[in-house]
Amino acid sequence: MRNVAIIGVGITKFGELWDKQLRDLFIDASLEAIKDAKVDLKDIQAIYIGNMSAGEWVEQEHIGPLMADYLGVRGIPSYRVESACASSGIAFKLAYEAVATGLYDLVLVGGVEKMTDVSTEESTHHLASAADREYEAFFGVTFPSLYALMARRHMYEYGTTREQLALVAVKNHRNGSLNPKAHFRNVINIDTVLNSPIVADPLRLFDCSPISDGASAIVIASEDIARKYSDTPIYIIGSGFATDTIALHDRSDITFLWATAEAAKKAYKMADIEPNDIDVAEVHDCFTIAEIMAYEALGFAERGEGGKLIEEGVTELDGKIPVNPSGGLKAKGHPVGATGTAQIVELTLQLRGEAGKRQVQGAEIGLAHNMGGSGSSAVVHILSRVRR
Amino acid sequence: MRNVAIIGVGITKFGELWDKQLRDLFIDASLEAIKDAKVDLKDIQAIYIGNMSAGEWVEQEHIGPLMADYLGVRGIPSYRVESACASSGIAFKLAYEAVATGLYDLVLVGGVEKMTDVSTEESTHHLASAADREYEAFFGVTFPSLYALMARRHMYEYGTTREQLALVAVKNHRNGSLNPKAHFRNVINIDTVLNSPIVADPLRLFDCSPISDGASAIVIASEDIARKYSDTPIYIIGSGFATDTIALHDRSDITFLWATAEAAKKAYKMADIEPNDIDVAEVHDCFTIAEIMAYEALGFAERGEGGKLIEEGVTELDGKIPVNPSGGLKAKGHPVGATGTAQIVELTLQLRGEAGKRQVQGAEIGLAHNMGGSGSSAVVHILSRVRR
Known part of the structure; x- marks a missing residue:
């Protein structure tokens, strides 16, 4: 190729x-x-x-x-x-x-x-078309509730805290405030998230990406x-796509994004790199728990350790692996069909060094992670500033 | 490749x-x-x-x-x-x-x-999503009416007759009667078509493929x-895809399926054959006029001569180029997303010699023609029984 x-x-x-x-x-x-x-x-x-x-x-x-x-x-x-x-x-x-x-x-x-x-009611209904209509959506399940199930189980299995979830939103809003194209540019703090209305327990309004x-x-x-x-072509060095069961109830473990892990495995192998080599990532944070689970499936953290990664600041703009410098789906916004290539637009700007106030210094390799539904389709791309 | x-x-x-x-x-x-x-x-x-x-x-x-x-x-x-x-x-x-x-x-x-x-009303509304929603469907245009405009203009420009349109339906129902998988298996005659209710003048109920x-x-x-x-692999020797304006009002000539002609040109070139070499074809007869226009765009007939082709029996099961031996969209049925590959299923059976009572004798090369909307997307495939 x-x-x-x-x-x-x-x-x-x-x-x-x-x-x-x-x-x-x-x-x-x-x-x-x-x-x-x-x-x-x-x-x-x-x-x-x-x-x-x-x-x-x-x-x-x-x-x-x-x-x-x-x-x-x-x-x-x-x-x-x-x-x-x-x-x-x-x-x-x-x-x-x-x-x-x-x-x-x-x-x-x-x-x-x-x-x-x-x-919003109609949009929520349309979004539920990405779940299993006959066995999930028909019975009233919406996407916040599917991710709430994942969050609750992740908290139970691994001790992930409500505050760790909130920190994802805080980080992504801070990044989004630096992105002129973002839907939301307001800086928030943990209290903003913890005091926002419950959407599907334990997820609150500020745990959810917008319409x-x-x-x-x-x-x-x-x-x-x-x-x-172009003087600054950005090379595509890894590409992986995998699918999982469409319905959450058919999975043996709802705390792990299996299709994401499979897609990432293919992309890392093709690029011949390790998670450690990633300098900047845009991941699919449709809900705060999704970003924490993405850390684990992409190999940025061990199973169950995603919450600690955000707590330790590793994924902040000045951390070891900045995640969602654009503001992510949470703050940049989530026009669903546009999100996958929007992540790649952001990484291109980052790898070119053209990301303005949200620039990750010296980034050479970027990863984009895009999911459909409750993770039943997942695609991972790896981009590089340097030809390989 | x-x-x-x-x-x-x-x-x-x-x-x-x-x-x-x-x-x-x-x-x-x-x-x-x-x-x-x-x-x-x-x-x-x-x-x-x-x-x-x-x-x-x-x-x-x-x-x-x-x-x-x-x-x-x-x-x-x-x-x-x-x-x-x-x-x-x-x-x-x-x-x-x-x-x-x-x-x-x-x-x-x-x-x-x-x-x-x-x-049926809802299905007609959903089908109109394939037209230009803002400038066509919003104002009440449905697919029968778009194809009725094409039919009326084709009749005006080329003298195509109401009876010629009807003959397409008669042929395809006759073929469909021989296909156990077809939606409709009733044989009809010209009067059945001419006496059926008007849907969008000049198109009548029997000019329209079913839901x-x-x-x-x-x-x-x-x-x-x-x-x-497989002992009888069927080879794909040509493939072409082209687009046209989505709205009919943006075309300079609504009597010609331009995207179909472009897609066919690519497929013929790739297969290194001429329209003359086609032994059997499945074409997109969503309405009877569409089959007549397809004859012309695919090069089976000169511009304006499609009506004569059906009249002369050239596209009958025992004619020189049998078209829609399956019964076509008209009689076999038209579950829209399934139609393109259904055409290729039929051609495969034909080229293998497994099409039963509707078998075209000795067919070696087949053509499948599938369109979206009023022809704004068109794809043509050429299949061969013999490796090339």
Whole structure:
């Protein structure tokens, strides 16, 4: 397989974007990425788009040709991929493989979601489409409650504390306050989290990522082309995707993100590195417990030790492995289909040294971890500033 | 790229399948394909699933891990692809490319849709998600009316007649009567069509494909593996995908399926054959006019001459290029996400000589044509009984 590099990135502000349609968001992010890559639109050979449920949120399917059309590149293949909140992480994997195997030389990949045109109740219902509708959602389970079950069991098995969960939110809000594209830019403290309303015990409002609108996009190219366009290509050196049971009740251990661990194993092996080599990571913190469990599944901490990792400050912006410098899903926002490529946009900026006030100093290797549902799909990518 | 072959196919009955869930349908078709291929489940390395709108029809997204889980292959990558009614045709393209480029050796690809759990009005609304929601569907346009506009203009430009449209339905019902898996097996005549209720002038009830439930699945493998499992591997020799404007009002000519012509051009070039070489075809007859326009875009007839082709009997089961021996979308049924791979299931049976009463004698090369929306995504595959 050929070396593949990221040569351009774009991202809209995340938030409640009342003045934008679904297509506007994707086109805004795409044009920013194309401008950043200094490529001509006509050189784009294919498009891969992650989107979870535009059919449910804005009653628009057939996103592939829609976006190719509005971007002004009618004719080329344009794929829409869905894997719940991992949609664009998986779109990125397909795009990467298409270039790595020589099918295309230059492609656009991104993700988009427009979630705030309906009520929170309706959005929560649509999000539950990522769980097992027949055996979970039908009986009233929502995502906060699924992650609450994981949190409660993690606390029981490993002594993880309510305060440790809160620290994830505190860190991610602090990081998000430094990110101009973030949905929330307010700094909070532990009390803010502990005094917020209970959503699904033990999870409170500030343990949950928000419902957001937004889009993100990336131009990737084969190495030889990448070097023509960019002085700072960021190389894709690892890629892994794995699945788990869709329903939580079918797992033998709900305190461990098995698909994440499997996806990470593949990505580490391909990149020929260890968790220890990661300088910066964007992980899927849809709920605070998810970030703690991600630490463990990605090998940043031993099983059950994720809570201690946040407590010891290891994942802070100035820690050994800064996690979610963008603010993560918690503060940057979580327009579900846009999240996977948004993580890769952030890592690209970090590895280029262009992340402004939230820059992780000297970062050379970054990891993106994107999950769907209660972790039943998981995709991990490893990026490098240095060609390998 | 490596040669890739189809080694197993499966398809459920199409129709109103009240006793089956979405997952049952996909698993039934998949197990049939896996049994037909004589492979072990554990040898399947990845799954590609076409599905248009399970989120809207049965409120279930995240189809990838759901199906991997229920098939008993938890862990492996499982992709869900959406491109409206072309969803599984495009899933097939991705699966083919993944094997051809060496990413995987043995994969399962299929499609599924469960459409009859809601009213016809609701299904029509969901189907309109494949059009431009903001500028077409929002103002009341539905798919029969979009194709009615194409039909009316085709009649005006080229003298295509009402009777020629009807002949497409008559042929496809006759073929469907020979297919035990078809939704409709009733033979009809021209009067049946001409006396049926108007849906969107000039299209009548019998010009429209039905709303169906169903699934189809295929096992494909790299050539060396294929020969270990199968005495009758069917080779994939051409593959093309193109997009057009999503909205009909943005096209300069609504009588021609431009994306189909572009996709076909790529597939013919790759296969190094001409339209003349096709022995049997499954084309996207969502409405009778669509089949006539497909004849022209695929090069079976000159521009404007599609009506004459059906009139002259060229596309009948015993004609020069039999089209839709399965009964097509019109009679076999149209569970939208399942249609693309269902066409390829039929061609595989035809090229193996296993199509029973609807067998096209001596067919060696087959073409599958699958479209999304009003033709804004189109994918064409060419299959061959003989290795090339």
